[in-house]
Amino acid sequence: MDTRLSLLLFAATLFTSSAFAQDDQQALIDQARSAAPSMVSADATVVYRGKTLVEGSNGWVCMPETLPDDNAPICNDPMWMKMLTAVGSKADFTAQGIGVSYMLQGDGGVSNSDPYHPDPMHSHDFIKEGPHLMLIVPKALLEGMTDDPAAGGPYVMWGDTPYAHIMIPVGERE
Structure with a gap:
């Protein structure tokens, strides 16, 4: 399609x-x-x-x-749009290459582990990121990468889901 x-x-x-x-x-x-x-x-x-x-x-x-x-x-x-379409319909997704997304104004905040958390602002792993890039890569390339946003540098978001991706902060959080 x-x-x-x-x-x-x-x-x-x-x-x-x-x-x-x-x-x-x-x-x-x-x-x-x-x-x-x-x-x-x-x-x-x-x-x-x-x-x-x-x-x-x-x-x-x-x-x-x-x-x-x-x-x-x-x-x-x-590629990123294919992933967003899958997230929106709760469909399976497998990265067939690299996908890039920009959010240079930051985001509104989400659960770092669950894209469908019913109350992400009160999740145990809520993260509101400042300016950042996001990369979709084949899941095998995420092995060994931290999922801790506080570790400094890039981290994995939604790692245990088909929508796992790398968050790359390029500015300070609010």
Whole structure:
């Protein structure tokens, strides 16, 4: 299935579409593009709550929020979008290569071990990361890597799930 179509199906299951004023739409586009360097985001597709605001040309997809109203913009390559689609539908996922995602504005916080934690802000392993990159790699490459965000440097998030990935902090946490 085409990555963009997968993204739209994923987004449609999570979000409802709404109408925006032109100024609001530009603010959403700017917010989405702030997730990654302009060399990535300037030509990326921008999607907000299931609606494509800008059709891109480089295969990247940027969104102004990761979850509704979390103010955590994200830009993803096609592999990362496949993984997000799997997370959104609770489907199995196996990394078939390397996937890259940017969150240069930080995130809203999640459980480091459970992508479906019912109350992630109160999980024993809640982490709210500052600016960071995320890498999907074949799971065998994660062996021996820490899952402790406090250890300093990169760490594994959601390690015991099909959605395991490497978190790479590039700035300070809030």
